[in-house]
Each structure stands twice: as structure tokens, then as C-alpha cells.
Amino acid sequence: MSESVKLSPLELVPTTIRDLMQATLTSPGVTALELRQAVKTRAAALGGADRPMVDLPDELARYVTKVAKHAYKVTEEDIEELKGCGYSEDAIFEITLCAAVGASMARLERGLEILTHDSPSPAEE
Numbered sequence: 001m002s003e004s005v006k007l008s009p010l011e012l013v014p015t016t017i018r019d020l021m022q023a024t025l026t027s028p029g030v031t032a033l034e035l036r037q038a039v040k041t042r043a044a045a046l047g048g049a050d051r052p053m054v055d056l057p058d059e060l061a062r063y064v065t066k067v068a069k070h071a072y073k074v075t076e077e078d079i080e081e082l083k084g085c086g087y088s089e090d091a092i093f094e095i096t097l098c099a100a101v102g103a104s105m106a107r108l109e110r111g112l113e114i115l116t117h118d119s120p121s122p123a124e125e
Contacts (some may be wrong), residue, residue, distance in 0.1 A: 043102030
């Protein structure tokens with residue numbers, strides 16, 4: 001009988017998706033890499049991942065929360081508020097991408113964990 005190999009949920013994500021996620025967080029941009037990483041981490045925590053709730057400036061924390069939990073509720077007023085706080089459209093775009101990546105990957109990881117932990121492996125059947 002062969003032993004099944006347990007993969008972590010993230011290892012089940014296709015390489016192209018992992019590469020895209022990595023590029024979003026590490027490619028040169030108008031926002032600092034640390035800020036993009038913090039936005040992703042906060043959004044992941046809001047998306048249900050076991051991550052720390054990273055502190056962000058109040059206006060960003062509100063926006064990232066909205067993107068992570070209720071993206072369909074983001075309005076032009078939210079964008080204008082960030083612009084009024086000094087964020088450029090490019091910065092807002094990058095922040096939005098990082099928040100969406102963090103929240104979506106957290107949900108994907110949770111779903112894959114359920115599938116990998118609740119499903120019997122072929123050797124158990």
C-alpha cells in the first residue's frame with residue numbers, strides 16, 4: 001500500500017496563481033512593498049486566515065476592510081476619500097489588488113483545507 005502525500009493547501013494552488021500573487025506583492029510599484037504586504041496580511045485575516053491583524057492608517061484600514069469583506073460596496077466616494085488623504089490612483093489600485101489577493105487567497109486556503117482534511121485519501125477508502 002502506498003502512502004499518500006499530504007500537501008499544504010497553498011501547494012494545491014496552481015503555480016500561475018501563486019506567481020501572479022507574488023508579482024502583485026513584490027513587483028516595483030508606487031506603494032512600498034511593506035505597505036502592500038501589510039494590506040494583504042490584514043485582508044487575509046479579515047478573510048478568515050490565521051494571520052495577525054496588521055495596523056494600517058485609519059483610512060486604509062476602513063478601505064481594506066471594505067474590499068476584503070464587501071468589495072461590491074466600494075464606491076467612488078471611498079476612492080475620493082483615499083485621494084483626499086494623498087493616495088494616487090495608482091496607489092489605490094495597488095492597495096485594492098493586494099487587499100483582494102489577501103482576502104481571496106485566505107478564502108481559497110480555507111476551502112482547500114476543508115477539502116484536504118475532510119476527504120478520505122484513496123488509501124483510506
